[in-house]
Amino acid sequence: MSDTAQKNSYLHEKVEAKWREIWHDKSLNTLDMETVRKPFYNLMMFPYPSAEGLHVGNMYAFTGTDIYGRYKRMQGYDVFEPIGLDGFGIHSENYALKVGTHPLEQAKRSEENFYRQLHMIGCMYDWKRTVQTYDPDYYRWTQWLFVQMFRHGLAYRSKAEVNWCPADKTVLADEQVIDGKCERCGNLVEKKALEQWFFRITAYAGKLLENISSLKWSEKVLIAQRNWIGKKEGINITYPVVDEKGKRIGEITCFTTRPDTNFGATFVVLAPEHPFISQIQAVIKKDQAAVVGRYVEKTKKASHEDRIARGRKKTGVATGLYCVNQLTGYKMPLYVTDFVVMEFGTGAVVGVPGHDMRDFEFAEVMKIPVQRVVVGADGDTSPITKPEQVQEDEGKMINSGFLDGIDIKRSIGLMMDHLEKKGWGKRVTMYHLRDWLISRQRYWGPPIPMIHCVLCEKNGKGERHDMPGWYAVLEKDLPVELPNIKDYKPGDDGIAPLAKHKEFYETICPGCGSKAVRETDVSDTFLDSSWYFLRYPSVNSKTADTQPFDPKITKNWLPVTMYTGGAEHSVLHLMYSRFVWMCLRDWGYFDFSAKGGPASGWEEPFPEFYAHGLVIKDGAKMSKSKGNVVNPDEYIKLYGTDALRMYLMFMGPFSDGGDFRDSAMEGMSRWVGRIWRMATISLEPGTHSKDSDKCIKAIHKLVKKVGEDTESRHYNTALAAMMEFTNLVADENGTLSPELLKTFLLVLAPYAPHLTEELWSRLKAADSRREASGQLWSIHQQAWPGYDKHYLVEDTVTVVIQVNGKLRDSMQIDIESVSSQEKVEAKARLSEKVQKFLGESKIRKVIFVRGKVINFVI
């Protein structure tokens, strides 16, 4: 390489490393959290450190968030951009198991590698305030949160049928079961009855739903949250249960949203898990009880998957008992069936086979009579014998006593009134949302900070009267540290690894002082991440050792100004965080009164959330099982961080993600080289650039365009505009004056932080007149440039000439004449092409759009 070439080529590796070091040494991105005036909390979802290290999907998300943060900083905000590691949990533990390294050891390795990479990608992270969920300093407060939940009655224990993954040997939350398979490993999930800790998130279902309308989130995510909460207004109808002779046995309550069709109810079905079944086993005939028992057993063994896979082919068994439909006096046979799930409603469903497809299918199998009570738009009033006749959505009532002739939608309310008046039913609101299952029979998580005392339980004593024998670990004794044990592998018996360690679980009862045992389950990873955003601003604060988050700092910095992350967390993480926030608020841990009412967002942790797109590779989401994970390291080495950042952002709008193909990287790398050459030549002592009018106009336009596009995260078009600008410069002088170069570097700075910092320092060195800028030495401390509207106006405007809406010609119009239809029309008529198309025809109408179009309609 010649001297000139050496001088003119951009040595990205050297330059980028140099500035990273300087930024770090000078703590450029660390704020004084207590004194800032315009706080802007720019939060991105923290990664869980998988072992391959950071992949370009992570980098994509972080870069897109960082560009926004850098832009906001240049607009004068005090931007706090933290990063950390969500390193506890099944995902990290499974990897440790796979490679045979102890999770504690593996966490250290992953942390080192991850932070190395996170340094490389050039984001403005505050490296003095990181959070690792597996640090005792952090999970001490996760445990504290659990204790608060317990004290406020929101944590409880329940023996429940839980999702059990036989491969991961752990309990899974409903949300972690996908198509009956384990979210992590893909194995079929089984049902298992275990004592588990739950958080009563359903207590907040109404509030969680209500607040959704106040959130500035993408519509897609809001809909997902609404669906997940799944509010349903309905009625619980209680039916007397009788045997064949009419003797009363008990009662069954069914939830329904469609009581209007109740005159047509001809059977009742129970979920196999329904508690009523064990009650009646002794009452009903022996042979029938045996049949029911076998059916229940069979269902229990079947996985969730099997239960659905059997599809819509209905099965079930009769109990020999009847529910009395008090509207009609009809004795509805009572069945047990697996198409009814215990988790929703009351686990018992009243069957209206004429107007519900599942009920119809069941009635067909069981040969139950079908009664028509709705006439649809087709006017068919004949008996319902075919599935096509099952009208579910619309129509008028028939064969329904006082409802006859009334539209079904109105009938719902009328029937509810009637049932309530008679005392047969009660209106209820049901939610699809279930309580949050917190316990994990695993090793790699924060031990649940609870103590159980058998003696106290016997005596009915405990911290909470409804949970005798249970005590929370005293706050001064937190954290309950996760011990370093060798046998950390989960057992296949559902017993947690810590349950095999006496030295861990043997303790003293805080109530009576006798021997007691600690809880040996650990908590769900989603608990770790449900409050991390509260910790970040308070890391290293004066109160960091005595409080989970500093009240003063929290008041100033929360709620999070802008939250950015993947839409895949639409329901889980975002819902749990909202719940935890609401709890802390209700317990009095926040004071945002100065920030105004609910409309200003203080009822919510993330008033604004931006869902970025996903990077895919070869048409599929990056995952290690597909083997298409791309590590950014090699690309950073080859092309530099800035080129990779910009390449990722150039793939498409930030909301869309994109397909990673390394071939297109070359183009971005070339452009970086062109910028470098343009800038360094411009700064050479002998160069005295005078900018052309075109360039001056273009830079003003560029400032406007890049500002708008950055604000809306259309980074791809912002970059395209900058490329157009450099193309224009190349067509003109090929160089820029220091003034214009400065402006160009400023708008490029959020995108290419290293390159622009280097050129900025050279620009300052070259321009001796500029006074030393003291504290504001970095380009990233500068203000976003302004633009002059005066320069945005063109001297001439291209106006298109159309004939009957078809493009025929175009012309240049002076800016003075552009508003005059008369002048524009006159000029347009002179066009030969237009004359050709106009011919002898009579012009019926002329459409004139200022500065755009003149259209002759003939």
Place this chain on the structure above:
RNA sequence: GGCGUGGUGGCGGAAUGGUAGACGCGCAGGUCUCAAAAACCUGUGAAGAUAACACUUCGUGAGAGUUCGAGUCUCUCCCACGCCACCA
């Protein structure tokens, strides 16, 4: 089955109802070079037409509609993807 998102050149993608394909990749040709790489320059939706330019027609998943004018708005259909799902 429900909810949602999207279909534009060879590819990624641009287009307040007003010049479709900006910008980039790829490809082709050229400059430089003994040669190559790199870099730079020119061209690049399809078809027709021309010595060459000019030019003409078609073209945003399919079909209809609204409009002077539709990638953009409305309806019907097809396809792809994402999430949820025997939720009563």
